[in-house]
Amino acid sequence: MRAWGGDEVEQAVTDAVAVLRTAADRDWEGVRAARLEWSCRRTAEHVAGDLISYAGQLAGRAQNAYVPFEITLDEGTDNTGALEVIEATGRLLSAAVRTTPREVRAFHPYPFRSANREGFAAMGVAEVLLHTHDIAQGLGLAYEPRAELCEDVLTRLFPHVRPGAAPWPTLLWATGRGELPGRAPVTGWRWSNPLVLPAGRLVLEGVTPAAARDLAAGGDGGFAWVADGPFHGTREAAGMLVKAYESGVHRPEWGMFVLVRREDGRAVGGMGFHGVPDEDGCAEVGYDLAPSARGHGHATEALRALTAWALARDDVRRLFAKVERANLPSQRVVTRTGFVRVEDAGDLLAYELRP
Structure with a gap:
């Protein structure tokens, strides 16, 4: 899976500016940007501010808050100048994305307080697409971004949103800007960067639908794997x-x-849940490792971290795991983590862990 983000930020900005430049000679300050409370001019300045802010988060490796600065356009800057600032800040974000190592994460509040370079790129693309739509609606301009950019945003920032017939209407619906047949209007929304959990010598990195598609198709999902990974279970x-x-x-x-x-x-393996907890607060876990990574305690470290996170939640009362009877190493992993065998079902043994 190729590195995603830098080219996409520049493409989104280029397409957006090309549309908005056709109306640069009009009054943006006196026109409201679609459903927003802001004027078209204020919305354009907001886009530039977001792009430079995301670049600053990545470049500064901010961990606990936003880097404390804001961008201000010079007094007297016209609409053409504002678009030039959007182009410049877009290129700065693109450069930050391209030069930031994939393992680096920086602060962003929603929903797990961090994002990596791909997440900041996706948020930058989303800001450009959505707010260009807002400005274009206010000015009466036709605007529809590339479908692949919309799908990229959905599969990275909206993993909880069921795909629709076309990605652009789905993205508009998911952000309260449009309607989809058979779906209730959205009145409040947040995008979602993946959860990341520290686990001793490891880090557990949440997988987006975009990465999962690539892994399922035989790719690397954007991860640098050991030579014999990922294993087929992943x-x-x-x-x-x-x-x-x-x-x-x-x-x-x-x-x-x-x-x-x-x-x-x-990357040495995969681990996770088979779905959300059921009505009894039970969730099933599963995992596998590349053969070369086995026997080093990695699965135990990871499972302890994942189960501790899950059992600390109010909606989880027990965790469940099934292990093949012949898989003695995996049985040792679950027992070292604290699971207790509760059922013998032929070739599978069932284990349970409670708080």
Whole structure:
């Protein structure tokens, strides 16, 4: 899977500016941007501010808050000048995305307080697409971004949204800007960057539908794997995630994580849940490792971190795991984590973990 983000930010900005430049000689300050409370001019300045802010988060490696600065356009800057600022800040974000290592994460509040370079790129693209739509509506301009950019945003920032017949109307609906047949109007929304959990020598990185599609199709999902990874169980789990996403039942924190070694950034396996907790507060876990990564305690470290996160939640009362009777190493992993065997079902043994 190729590195995603830098080219897409520039493409979104280029297309948006080309449309808005056709109306640069009009009054943007006195025209409201669609359903927003802002004027078209204020909305354009907001886009530039978001792009430079995201670039600053990545470049500054901010961990606990936004880097404390704002962008201000010089007094007397006209609409053409504002568009030039959007182009410049878009290129700055693109450069930050291209030069930031994939393992770097920086602060963003929604929903798990961090994002990586791909997340900031996707948020930048989303800001450009959505607010260009707002300005274009206010000015009476025709605007429809490239379908692939809209789908890129949906599969990275809206994993909880069931895909629609076309990605642009779906993105507008998901952000309260449009309607979709058979779906209730959206009145409040947030996008969702993946959950990341520290686990000793490892980091558990949440997998987006975009990455899962690539993994299920035989790609690397954007991760740098050990030579014999990912193992087939990880690809199967990725396929299950894609099906859940396409059905509209995927919830990112109850999906799949890739296990990444801190020492070298190599992905060694996959771990996650088979779905959200049921009405009794029970969730099933599963995992696998590339053969070369087995026997080093990685699965135990990862499972302890994942189960501790899950059992600390109010909606989880027990966790469940099924292990093949012949898989003695996996049985040792669950028992070292604290699971207790509760059922013998032929070739499978069932284990349970409670708070």
